[in-house]
Amino acid sequence: MALIVQKYGGTSVGSLALIHNVAAQVARVHARGDGIVVVASAMGDETDRLLDLARALIPHPEPRELDALLATGEQVSVALLAMVLCSMDIPARSYTGAQVRVRTSAVHGKARIEGIDTERLRADLQAGRVPVVAGFQGVSEHGDITTIGRGGSDTTAVALAVALKADECQILTDVDGVFTTDPRMVPQARCLARVSFEEMLELAGQGSKVLHLRAVEFARKYNMPLRVASAFRRGAGTLICEEESTVEAPVVSGIAFNRDEAEFSIFGLPDEPGTAYRLLKPVSDANIEVDMIVISASPQGRSDLSFTVHRDDYVQTKRIIEAILKGFPESTLEATDRVAKLSVVGVGMRSHAGVAARLFETMAREAINVRLVSTSEIKISLLVEEEKLERAVRALHTTYALSVQD
Amino acid sequence: MALIVQKYGGTSVGSLALIHNVAAQVARVHARGDGIVVVASAMGDETDRLLDLARALIPHPEPRELDALLATGEQVSVALLAMVLCSMDIPARSYTGAQVRVRTSAVHGKARIEGIDTERLRADLQAGRVPVVAGFQGVSEHGDITTIGRGGSDTTAVALAVALKADECQILTDVDGVFTTDPRMVPQARCLARVSFEEMLELAGQGSKVLHLRAVEFARKYNMPLRVASAFRRGAGTLICEEESTVEAPVVSGIAFNRDEAEFSIFGLPDEPGTAYRLLKPVSDANIEVDMIVISASPQGRSDLSFTVHRDDYVQTKRIIEAILKGFPESTLEATDRVAKLSVVGVGMRSHAGVAARLFETMAREAINVRLVSTSEIKISLLVEEEKLERAVRALHTTYALSVQD
Numbered sequence: 001m002a003l004i005v006q007k008y009g010g011t012s013v014g015s016l017a018l019i020h021n022v023a024a025q026v027a028r029v030h031a032r033g034d035g036i037v038v039v040a041s042a043m044g045d046e047t048d049r050l051l052d053l054a055r056a057l058i059p060h061p062e063p064r065e066l067d068a069l070l071a072t073g074e075q076v077s078v079a080l081l082a083m084v085l086c087s088m089d090i091p092a093r094s095y096t097g098a099q100v101r102v103r104t105s106a107v108h109g110k111a112r113i114e115g116i117d118t119e120r121l122r123a124d125l126q127a128g129r130v131p132v133v134a135g136f137q138g139v140s141e142h143g144d145i146t147t148i149g150r151g152g153s154d155t156t157a158v159a160l161a162v163a164l165k166a167d168e169c170q171i172l173t174d175v176d177g178v179f180t181t182d183p184r185m186v187p188q189a190r191c192l193a194r195v196s197f198e199e200m201l202e203l204a205g206q207g208s209k210v211l212h213l214r215a216v217e218f219a220r221k222y223n224m225p226l227r228v229a230s231a232f233r234r235g236a237g238t239l240i241c242e243e244e245s246t247v248e249a250p251v252v253s254g255i256a257f258n259r260d261e262a263e264f265s266i267f268g269l270p271d272e273p274g275t276a277y278r279l280l281k282p283v284s285d286a287n288i289e290v291d292m293i294v295i296s297a298s299p300q301g302r303s304d305l306s307f308t309v310h311r312d313d314y315v316q317t318k319r320i321i322e323a324i325l326k327g328f329p330e331s332t333l334e335a336t337d338r339v340a341k342l343s344v345v346g347v348g349m350r351s352h353a354g355v356a357a358r359l360f361e362t363m364a365r366e367a368i369n370v371r372l373v374s375t376s377e378i379k380i381s382l383l384v385e386e387e388k389l390e391r392a393v394r395a396l397h398t399t400y401a402l403s404v405q406d
Numbered sequence: 407m408a409l410i411v412q413k414y415g416g417t418s419v420g421s422l423a424l425i426h427n428v429a430a431q432v433a434r435v436h437a438r439g440d441g442i443v444v445v446a447s448a449m450g451d452e453t454d455r456l457l458d459l460a461r462a463l464i465p466h467p468e469p470r471e472l473d474a475l476l477a478t479g480e481q482v483s484v485a486l487l488a489m490v491l492c493s494m495d496i497p498a499r500s501y502t503g504a505q506v507r508v509r510t511s512a513v514h515g516k517a518r519i520e521g522i523d524t525e526r527l528r529a530d531l532q533a534g535r536v537p538v539v540a541g542f543q544g545v546s547e548h549g550d551i552t553t554i555g556r557g558g559s560d561t562t563a564v565a566l567a568v569a570l571k572a573d574e575c576q577i578l579t580d581v582d583g584v585f586t587t588d589p590r591m592v593p594q595a596r597c598l599a600r601v602s603f604e605e606m607l608e609l610a611g612q613g614s615k616v617l618h619l620r621a622v623e624f625a626r627k628y629n630m631p632l633r634v635a636s637a638f639r640r641g642a643g644t645l646i647c648e649e650e651s652t653v654e655a656p657v658v659s660g661i662a663f664n665r666d667e668a669e670f671s672i673f674g675l676p677d678e679p680g681t682a683y684r685l686l687k688p689v690s691d692a693n694i695e696v697d698m699i700v701i702s703a704s705p706q707g708r709s710d711l712s713f714t715v716h717r718d719d720y721v722q723t724k725r726i727i728e729a730i731l732k733g734f735p736e737s738t739l740e741a742t743d744r745v746a747k748l749s750v751v752g753v754g755m756r757s758h759a760g761v762a763a764r765l766f767e768t769m770a771r772e773a774i775n776v777r778l779v780s781t782s783e784i785k786i787s788l789l790v791e792e793e794k795l796e797r798a799v800r801a802l803h804t805t806y807a808l809s810v811q812d
Contacts, residue, residue: 016463054489057422062492068500069485072478079475083460086468094474098504099549143505
């Protein structure tokens with residue numbers, strides 16, 4: 001008898017008909033005799049609706065109270081889902097994060113899960129019942145309701161799977177699995193049967209919206225096999241697990257991309273220690289996350305600095321940098337929010353040379369200017385003009401033989 | 407420094423503007439240095455919306471899950487109200503029934519409050535904070551979310567006031583207080599400054615919608631002064647407390663009425679023990695509440711039985727009674743759902759004769775047929791044709807000098 005944790009996201013429980021669909025899926029697992037714990041998110045746009053309600057009332061709601069408000073979204077979902085299961089003669093019980101108890105830090109809005117009491121869930125499982133747990137929420141040591149941040153239901157599911165020593169944590173969603181790249185951009189994109197935690201971390205970090213980075217990190221830390229599959233269609237989906245040394249990994253597993261980039265390039269800075277710090281510290285002090293950073297030498301003992309931020313932070317970052325550059329009269333700034341990042345990811349890069357060379361060859365053939373490059377052990381990221389992104393992704397998808405027909 | 411528990415009902419928190427209004431009222435109490443605990447219901451029709459959601463999914467939702475679902479309604483209200491208070495620099499904290507803890511029996515949908523832990527609330531009050539508690543809900547000894555039945559927020563407020571030994575429990579609502587009768591029917595109706603628990607129990611039991619019977623019973627049991635006042639307008643409202651022997655009570659305090667009655671009269675039943683039981687037991691077995699019951703002798707050793715039920719139960723009751731009457735071939739049935747009940751209530755009746763005589767005199771003068779009568783120590787109830795109700799109430803309001811100008 002296996003023990004499975006299944007997580008259904010907001011789009012999977014977005015309507016009453018869909019809740020019936022989820023119940024039918026849960027019933028299948030229950031019928032084959034496996035233990036199952038279900039984690040559900042709030043229905044569709046419910047979290048946004050509640051957030052709008054609070055913000056219509058006051059611009060900056062107290063975080064403790066905002067958490068108490070938002071937590072009702074998942075409570076509604078799990079109660080409805082448990083009702084339907086009960087009506088199918090499947091003994092189900094809904095639980096809030098506080099009931100389970102999902103113990104978290106007291107940082108409202110982005111609490112961290114510190115532990116999960118499994119006593120009640122184990123009793124349910126032993127009695128053949130199906131616990132249906134509200135994702136995204138927990139309880140602080142003071143008994144206050146907390147939320148663990150957007151997309152936190154994935155993390156709740158993994159944390160539950162780890163605490164219960166489940167055999168697998170399944171994230172059931174509106175895609176069939178993890179693809180070589182976004183199938184909306186490249187119709188030939190292929191669903192990967194298996195991907196390593198490391199690759200998934202790079203893909204999630206580089207813009208693949210399938211899974212939350214935090215949930216993947218959590219799963220890797222405890223070596224909990226994660227499966228991403230469709231909540232609507234049958235199919236094995238993608239298994240995310242430890243890299244298997246016996247199987248030769250493909251050189252490149254997938255291509256992630258992210259359109260929400262803005263680029264700042266400052267030319268002719270003095271080539272001396274602390275210059276980058278003087279420029280980037282005020283940006284990070286403004287709570288703006290800097291993504292790619294490239295520093296390169298330029299003639300006459302000067303250097304150039306380029307970095308990217310989220311496009312939403314473009315205007316504020318520009319203001320900050322322009323103010324600082326008054327102290328560097330010889331430097332010039334070029335800034336644009338019309339750039340996109342793409343990342344080629346694959347554990348096979350570790351043992352294969354030539355991945356970068358083929359990448360630049362492809363970009364040259366397509367006449368796409370590579371504005372910035374940054375690399376990690378299993379990833380190469382490029383910044384290109386936004387209008388060239390689609391062509392770049394398609395060309396690289398072919399270069400690395402990722403398509404279905406290859 | 408006084409300690410006040412204030413309860414705001416669904417219409418008082420029915421919109422974002424109204425939540426600001428409630429916050430302003432709470433702020434006034436807080437500003438004068440009194441301790442205050444707020445109890446709030448779900449916003450407007452939220453409970454009905456959630457109920458509809460569940461019933462659209464399945465006809466008979468599991469009671470445990472329905473409670474988990476419905477409890478979100480009050481959780482939303484208290485979180486929003488606490489947010490607004492915080493934004494006004496009033497340190498407020500919302501609590502669910504489970505957080506407080508409002509301990510209840512495990513009978514989902516109509517749990518009984520067994521006790522309230524006051525530790526956390528007392529700590530808040532001592533620190534000058536305002537606890538905002540979700541009404542209508544609690545937690546069973548197994549940690550399950552329970553609800554205590556419709557209108558239960560009044561009961562939550564009284565239970566909290568009793569547990570905290572508050573000076574007064576205030577029910578802030580959409581009326582100015584308890585009136586001599588419904589002002590929509592009798593424009594001269596007067597708001598009572600003070601009414602005894604017993605009178606309020608009779609008024610609430612006889613159709614006055616201002617307060618829930620259960621909350622009044624609870625308050626009387628623990629002698630907790632209850633005040634009903636407007637959530638929207640200034641005014642002292644009505645204080646409900648123990649009868650004061652020093653003050654001479656008015657003979658009649660008020661007239662309650664209830665249109666939702668259906669009457670069954672069975673004539674020519676055998677006048678022998680057990681007949682009423684044979685007729686009424688199947689009705690109560692069908693969970694139909696029988697209200698007034700009158701048995702009277704008729705000629706030739708036979709007797710007549712009349713009783714009333716809620717109008718919604720008319721059809722089902724008729725079916726039950728007709729089936730039983732097949733065993734009583736000599737009896738005849740008259741049934742109607744076009745009747746209404748009115749009740750004249752006043753503790754002064756105990757020491758004043760002639761209340762009933764003046765009542766029948768008034769009915770005779772107005773040519774209104776009294777179909778049934780039942781009496782208690784401080785109440786006389788009449789059943790009349792529904793179309794005569796309004797005339798009867800107005801005439802009696804004048805007879806007992808209840809109007810403003812009297």
